[in-house]
Amino acid sequence: PSQSPSLVLVLLILTSAGGTGAGVELVTLATKQRLHRGVLRDLERQHQKKENIRLLEEQIALTKQLKEERDKMLMEKGSQQS
Structure with missing residues (x-):
């Protein structure tokens, strides 16, 4: 009879430790x-x-290419008008 509470206590400690380990x-x-x-x-x-x-x-x-092409076209247009 006196071993039963000790056994329950040991089981509770082991269960608690196992649960804590699983939680971690x-x-x-x-x-x-x-x-x-x-x-x-x-x-x-x-x-x-x-x-x-x-x-x-x-x-x-x-954008650079487009500007160069635009400038080239403007120069050609300007030289045609002169």
Whole structure:
């Protein structure tokens, strides 16, 4: 009869420790997943930034080409009028 409360106490301690360990594992797993998603978002942002820079450089080159063609046409038009 006196061993029964001790056994219950041991079982409660083991169950509590196991539950705490499982809880810590779940929190750790959730943290790792959140960090992983953050890394993926950062990689996507970097990729998008590179793509935006590429598009901007392309737009700058096209604008320069258009201005050169416009200037050439204006010079030809001016020389035809003289």
